[in-house]
Amino acid sequence: MWGVRLLAVCFWxxxxxxxxxxxxxxxxxxxxxxxxxxxxxxxxxxxxxxxxGLSLGRIALGLVAGIAAGVVLAxxxxxxxxxxxxxxxxxxxxxxxxxxxxxxxxxxxxxxxSLSIVIAWIMAFPIVYANVLEGIEQTDSQLLExxxxxxxxxxxxxxxxxxxxxxxxxxxxxxxxLGLSWKAxxxxxxxxxxxxxxxxxLYDAKVYLDTPDLFAWTVAIVVVSVxxxxxxxxxxxxxxxxxxxxx
Amino acid sequence: MSGELALRGVDKRYGDIVVLTGAxxxxxxxxxxxxxxxxxxxxxxxxxxxxxxxxPDGGEVTLPSGTRLAMTFQEDRLCDNLTATANIRLPHAxxxxxxxxxxxxxxxxxxGAVGLPVDSRPVRELSGGQxxxxxxxxxxxxxxxxxxxxxxxxxxxxxxxxxxxDYVCPLIAAKTVLWATHDPREGRxxxxxxxxxxxxxxxxxx
Numbered sequence: 001m002w003g004v005r006l007l008a009v010c011f012w013x014x015x016x017x018x019x020x021x022x023x024x025x026x027x028x029x030x031x032x033x034x035x036x037x038x039x040x041x042x043x044x045x046x047x048x049x050x051x052x053g054l055s056l057g058r059i060a061l062g063l064v065a066g067i068a069a070g071v072v073l074a075x076x077x078x079x080x081x082x083x084x085x086x087x088x089x090x091x092x093x094x095x096x097x098x099x100x101x102x103x104x105x106x107x108x109x110x111x112x113x114s115l116s117i118v119i120a121w122i123m124a125f126p127i128v129y130a131n132v133l134e135g136i137e138q139t140d141s142q143l144l145e146x147x148x149x150x151x152x153x154x155x156x157x158x159x160x161x162x163x164x165x166x167x168x169x170x171x172x173x174x175x176x177x178l179g180l181s182w183k184a185x186x187x188x189x190x191x192x193x194x195x196x197x198x199x200x201x202l203y204d205a206k207v208y209l210d211t212p213d214l215f216a217w218t219v220a221i222v223v224v225s226v227x228x229x230x231x232x233x234x235x236x237x238x239x240x241x242x243x244x245x246x247x
Numbered sequence: 248m249s250g251e252l253a254l255r256g257v258d259k260r261y262g263d264i265v266v267l268t269g270a271x272x273x274x275x276x277x278x279x280x281x282x283x284x285x286x287x288x289x290x291x292x293x294x295x296x297x298x299x300x301x302x303p304d305g306g307e308v309t310l311p312s313g314t315r316l317a318m319t320f321q322e323d324r325l326c327d328n329l330t331a332t333a334n335i336r337l338p339h340a341x342x343x344x345x346x347x348x349x350x351x352x353x354x355x356x357x358x359g360a361v362g363l364p365v366d367s368r369p370v371r372e373l374s375g376g377q378x379x380x381x382x383x384x385x386x387x388x389x390x391x392x393x394x395x396x397x398x399x400x401x402x403x404x405x406x407x408x409x410x411x412x413d414y415v416c417p418l419i420a421a422k423t424v425l426w427a428t429h430d431p432r433e434g435r436x437x438x439x440x441x442x443x444x445x446x447x448x449x450x451x452x453x
Contacts, residue, residue, distance in 0.1 A: 140324075142320070142322060142324050143324055143326060145300055145324075146318070146320065146324040147337070148299070148300070149298045149299070149300065149316050149317070149318045149395075150316065150317060150318070150337065150338040150385075150389055150391075151315060151316070151338065152337055152338055152340065153340070153341055155341075156337070156340035156341055159340070160326060160329065160333070160337060160340055161326060161337075164326045164327070164328040164329055165326075165328075167328070168328075244328050244329065244330070244369045245330065245367035245368075245369075246329075246330065246333060246367075247330060247332045247333065247351055247354075247367070
């Protein structure tokens with residue numbers, strides 16, 4: 001299976017390279033070899049790593065805050081009907097409004113350097129909130145009955161029955177939120193142009209028609225995205241497995 | 248909720264279906280009570296009333312004050328994502344330190360005794376028959392005064408039944424046990440059990 005996947009990737013890289021040669025205009029399309037060379041050159045500069053680090057740090061901050069808010073408010077909303085009804089339109093709006101509108105609106109309220117934090121939060125919060133709330137709602141009423149009969153203590157009920165039912169939902173939500181926050185956060189940077197960020201470099205590449213740079217930064221964004229997904233996904237799976245395996 | 252474990256003139260219906268009408272029975276503490284009767288006669292409803300999971304439409308259900316309950320249900324009702332030991336320990340999930348270690352040792356001994364593996368798999372990976380045994384052990388080790396069993400051995404093969412009951416019987420011998428079953432032969436697991444029949448909306452002492 002891996003071999004087939006690799007061959008398919010190689011096929012499309014080859015098509016891309018041939019197309020670049022055929023078009024022979026760097027402004028329109030650069031081939032993968034040139035992109036790789038450009039990326040390698042970028043990676044030797046401190047500015048590249050500083051930009052990746054700054055973008056990543058801010059977006060991660062917003063993401064973590066969004067996850068925390070989603071979990072806390074979902075738990076509260078599952079208990080308090082009024083809160084749940086109150087939050088429903090807000091969460092609906094956060095999901096429905098295009099991210100570009102939020103970016104422009106939020107720029108009126110906060111400095112451009114905080115923009116991607118807020119945007120990452122806006123992406124992560126509704127997903128985590130909705131998924132965790134769903135997980136709590138789906139908690140098996142038969143298990144809760146069982147806990148009533150056995151007189152399981154409230155904290156143990158929360159820790160074992162609810163948590164064991166909600167964790168799989170949480171796991172999915174974090175994966176989704178991670179990808180979305182990262183991409184939307186970068187898009188916000190392209191509009192807000194905070195100094196020394198990936199978004200700013202993408203914008204510069206556009207302004208100066210520096211297509212190799214545009215491609216190189218894009219590849220960097222994708223690589224970070226895939227790496228994050230793999231690292232966080234694996235860490236979560238390992239934590240979940242360890243939690244499940246407790247005696 | 249005080250006094251003896253009993254039903255007094257209990258009516259219970261679900262919509263148009265009348266399950267119990269004026270049912271009365273007092274279950275003597277510290278002994279086993281075998282509840283028999285055809286399917287749908289109301290054995291499960293009777294247990295659910297005693298467990299406080301249903302309210303009677305008429306009459307009253309009483310339990311000795313401070314009664315600690317344990318129960319097996321028609322379904323296993325296990326937390327799929329937890330290990331067998333974590334499931335069995337749910338009523339004791341607050342234990343820590345030496346008390347936890349002691350209880351874990353007891354759990355492992357119990358699992359071995361009923362032919363279950365002691366490992367770190369969540370119970371969703373166990374077979375139906377294995378899950379049933381976990382549910383039985385959870386009830387037996389719950390340190391309860393009154394144990395309610397709703398056809399716990401249903402679908403279990405003869406050899407497993409013997410193995411499970413060899414372990415379970417001594418542990419519940421001095422407790423108040425209500426044991427719903429189709430099979431009158433299950434009376435052999437208890438010294439001198441009280442026999443009851445649930446039928447026609449009533450609970451009758453045999």
